[in-house]
Amino acid sequence: MTDVMKPAVVVLNRSATAMGQAIADAIDGSVHGFEPRVDEAEVPFGSMADHIRMLFEEGRAIVAVMASGALIRILAPLLSDKTTEPPVLAVSDDGMSVVPLLGGHHGANELATKIASVLNGHAAVTTAGDVRFGVSLDRPPDGFVLTNPGAAKGVMAALLGGASATLVGESDWLRRSAIPFADDAPVRFRVTDTVDEPQDNELLYAPQSLCLGVGCERGAPADEVIELAESALHAAGLSPRALAGVFSIDLKADEAAVHAVAGHFGVPARFFSAAELEAERDRLANPSEIVFAEVGCHGVAEGAALVAGGPDAVLIVEKQKSNRATCAITRARRPVNAANLGRRRGVLSIVGIGPGNAQWRSPEVTALVSQSTDLVGYSLYLDLLGTLTDGKTRHDFDLGSEEARVRHAMELAGQGRSVSLVCSGDAGIYAMATLAFELLDAAGTLQHGEDGLSDAARRIEIVVSPGISALQAAAARAGAPLGHDFCTISLSDLLTPWDDIKRRVAAAAEGDFVIAFYNPVSKRRRTQLAHARNTLLRHRPDDTPVILATNLGRDGETVRIVPLHALKVDDVDMLTVVVVGSSQSRTVTAGDGRTWVYTPRGYAAKPGTVIEIKEARQ
Numbered sequence: 001m002t003d004v005m006k007p008a009v010v011v012l013n014r015s016a017t018a019m020g021q022a023i024a025d026a027i028d029g030s031v032h033g034f035e036p037r038v039d040e041a042e043v044p045f046g047s048m049a050d051h052i053r054m055l056f057e058e059g060r061a062i063v064a065v066m067a068s069g070a071l072i073r074i075l076a077p078l079l080s081d082k083t084t085e086p087p088v089l090a091v092s093d094d095g096m097s098v099v100p101l102l103g104g105h106h107g108a109n110e111l112a113t114k115i116a117s118v119l120n121g122h123a124a125v126t127t128a129g130d131v132r133f134g135v136s137l138d139r140p141p142d143g144f145v146l147t148n149p150g151a152a153k154g155v156m157a158a159l160l161g162g163a164s165a166t167l168v169g170e171s172d173w174l175r176r177s178a179i180p181f182a183d184d185a186p187v188r189f190r191v192t193d194t195v196d197e198p199q200d201n202e203l204l205y206a207p208q209s210l211c212l213g214v215g216c217e218r219g220a221p222a223d224e225v226i227e228l229a230e231s232a233l234h235a236a237g238l239s240p241r242a243l244a245g246v247f248s249i250d251l252k253a254d255e256a257a258v259h260a261v262a263g264h265f266g267v268p269a270r271f272f273s274a275a276e277l278e279a280e281r282d283r284l285a286n287p288s289e290i291v292f293a294e295v296g297c298h299g300v301a302e303g304a305a306l307v308a309g310g311p312d313a314v315l316i317v318e319k320q321k322s323n324r325a326t327c328a329i330t331r332a333r334r335p336v337n338a339a340n341l342g343r344r345r346g347v348l349s350i351v352g353i354g355p356g357n358a359q360w361r362s363p364e365v366t367a368l369v370s371q372s373t374d375l376v377g378y379s380l381y382l383d384l385l386g387t388l389t390d391g392k393t394r395h396d397f398d399l400g401s402e403e404a405r406v407r408h409a410m411e412l413a414g415q416g417r418s419v420s421l422v423c424s425g426d427a428g429i430y431a432m433a434t435l436a437f438e439l440l441d442a443a444g445t446l447q448h449g450e451d452g453l454s455d456a457a458r459r460i461e462i463v464v465s466p467g468i469s470a471l472q473a474a475a476a477r478a479g480a481p482l483g484h485d486f487c488t489i490s491l492s493d494l495l496t497p498w499d500d501i502k503r504r505v506a507a508a509a510e511g512d513f514v515i516a517f518y519n520p521v522s523k524r525r526r527t528q529l530a531h532a533r534n535t536l537l538r539h540r541p542d543d544t545p546v547i548l549a550t551n552l553g554r555d556g557e558t559v560r561i562v563p564l565h566a567l568k569v570d571d572v573d574m575l576t577v578v579v580v581g582s583s584q585s586r587t588v589t590a591g592d593g594r595t596w597v598y599t600p601r602g603y604a605a606k607p608g609t610v611i612e613i614k615e616a617r618q
Helices: 014-027 048-058 068-078 108-119 128-133 149-160 222-236 256-265 274-278 289-295 301-309 363-371 379-384 402-414 432-443 470-478 498-510 528-537 610-617
Strands: 008-011 030-034 043-045 062-065 088-091 097-102 144-146 165-168 187-191 202-207 210-216 243-249 269-272 314-321 325-331 347-352 374-378 393-397 418-423 461-465 486-490 514-518 545-550 558-563 576-580 586-589 595-598
Touching (some): 008 048, 030 048, 068 088, 068 097, 097 108, 149 202, 210 222, 222 325, 363 461, 393 402, 432 461, 470 545, 498 528, 528 576
Parallel strands (some): 008 030, 008 062, 187 202, 347 418, 374 418
Antiparallel strands (some): 088 097, 514 576
């Protein structure tokens, strides 16, 4: 998954949609639209106040095209700690004013400036230091970390009071600011990758120029590798805040301990090929023929640290060993952007988008798709995502090429990409999640030369996110037929022998389950549903309610309720889910004339309930 959530650009009216999209494009955000008034948005929502508060509590940056007063009143009950509040900005309807309301030192001011430049408007930045000196001392640029943020307020106050500053170390961004510099000034900025105690009126900045190389045995304990890294830093007097990332060989892309070290220090984990590490052979302090024989390079920890640091990097901590791991540290000449180095561990998100209606798509699925670089799926399913596919590489497949589709998604993720494998309904119910794990399982048993997954594809991270299944959608549209025990059976014999299907239908009928039939008919299959109906009629009443739900959540949606004995194969098509009630399922007609289906759970047996009284009178 990606490191951060996309900023939410909230629009409340159709007229603001185009401007909201322009803002989203500029800041890599997603448009959240008030559904009663906005036709198309990546994330539709109903309650404006509830949605904005949810985004704020998630820690997501919010850019709302609305009145600042209304936005303030919505968020006021949640305000407590300015050090943790995400950026919140209000943009006027005409785009002329962009006001950072919260999180000025957490990126709001920078967002306001960027948005204003796109809209040709004005960024109403009011943070004193930003306005006067053109710099935010407690939010340094990427590549630098302020190690004593609590001192920033006092230092800025001194500068605003007329004090000058001294700079120790290299920092172009501070030199370019309007801060007055002088020798022996009362305020001091120090840029260092070592562990130091700050003096009064001093801010310490750590440049993220240290690269930590890690090697370990398969299954090495995370605690051991973390302790080794901590010890190496401490012995050299180096600040963990100055780490740019954790680096290793690509064979370790799925090694839990390596990712645990990266998580411990809060930095990315990136991986290099054996060939890339071997190119550093002449710069290694401790080359090993044993390591070369095993993985194809003479050093993993030192090699990875040197590759990450670049050709001018200096090996400042040679290879350190523990029982099952090694580490080394290099210092680069300037801050290192680890996100641009090597290969990240690829992520495959197997997502269920429900019937396709954005309202029935979970926020988690929307977030995973939004964060993906590539989308893989049947063309119709990708089309149902609408604008959510914008800016992403689509990999369209025809219906029926399931294994090729899943294999392609896994191999893409093996290249270090973030991939969403898009399924309708729920990804784990008659969908692609199962096939992904089958391929992963089979890959461990195939012989050399057989067409299995690549090594890289076997090391990906897999995330499965649920969606509203056709079963759930049909039940919701018809009432509550799943109020008691139920099961699902696919009537397709393409992958399951028909004799097995018949046995399951008979067992479910005898067990008196509510049954949802998937794939009830096709152009060539016209007898299976009739067989299931006849089997069920031997175990439950003729008037048992049957729900026929077609095109759920999409144009052309129809939901019909018929008695079991009147169920006709010709009334069902490939887009229909058939839900057959149990012997206890009933219908009830509401005051508006609508008929609902429900299956009692047994409350009639609970003493003192209204249901018990009603049953007793019958």
